[in-house]
Amino acid sequence: METGIKFVAIRSLSKALRIVGLKQYAWNIEHKSLFWLTNKKSQLMIDIIAEILNGGVVVEFGCGDGTLPLYLPEDGFSKYTGYDISSVAIQMCQKANRNPKVSFDTKGMESWEEHDAEKVDTIICEECLNYLDEPSLNRFLNVCCSNLKPDGQIFAAFHSRTKHARTIEQIRNSMNIVKEINQGQRIYMIVRCKTSAATVDGVDVPS
Numbered sequence: 001m002e003t004g005i006k007f008v009a010i011r012s013l014s015k016a017l018r019i020v021g022l023k024q025y026a027w028n029i030e031h032k033s034l035f036w037l038t039n040k041k042s043q044l045m046i047d048i049i050a051e052i053l054n055g056g057v058v059v060e061f062g063c064g065d066g067t068l069p070l071y072l073p074e075d076g077f078s079k080y081t082g083y084d085i086s087s088v089a090i091q092m093c094q095k096a097n098r099n100p101k102v103s104f105d106t107k108g109m110e111s112w113e114e115h116d117a118e119k120v121d122t123i124i125c126e127e128c129l130n131y132l133d134e135p136s137l138n139r140f141l142n143v144c145c146s147n148l149k150p151d152g153q154i155f156a157a158f159h160s161r162t163k164h165a166r167t168i169e170q171i172r173n174s175m176n177i178v179k180e181i182n183q184g185q186r187i188y189m190i191v192r193c194k195t196s197a198a199t200v201d202g203v204d205v206p207s
């Protein structure tokens, strides 16, 4: 089958599986097809993340191919944990990883729990919060706020402001916006929990 048609078929199948609740299975099919392997990181996004990192503990959800830490400054974090709902993606990440400060684990945003063990400095979510419905996103953001240090931040990226308007609006309503950067249809949001101080700052950059 031609690559383009194959991807459309896989995307349609996984979308249908997600609708009937078989999320992990759906994502495993997409990752097995290597659909997300060629997904290049935006330089602007990397620059924004590098600027907010403080050398502390980083957690990424929906880490996909697990390449984000390769783009980040070596002293930007003391520890990075990448989580993804797809066990296939996580196995590939674990196999490729050579950095002792970096680890990967299979975990859905829906099953992240509050913990006291090690508080987190930065939580990163690129193009994945949009897969949560309203109550699940609400729960996830609350768990993030419990697990973040008092001055901790969440970085959320969306590749389409139009498509993911509902999710973006929900984040705006429930979090303090530190900064929003628009690049064409993309939006990069740095947010803090309502309990922490924040300044509102909006920036438009050319796409």
Ligand SMILES: C[S@@+](CC[C@H](N)C(=O)[O-])C[C@H]1O[C@@H](n2cnc3c(N)ncnc32)[C@H](O)[C@@H]1O
Binding pocket: 027, 036, 039, 061, 062, 063, 064, 065, 083, 084, 085, 086, 089, 107, 108, 109, 110, 125, 126, 127, 128, 131
């Ligand atoms: C659109 S891809 C984005 C991958 C990567 N963040 C990027 O931007 O290149 C969405 C990723 O989120 C993961 N994902 C989807 N739903 C998830 C959930 N509920 N919990 C954790 N990861 C999830 C998928 O397996 C996939 O790797």
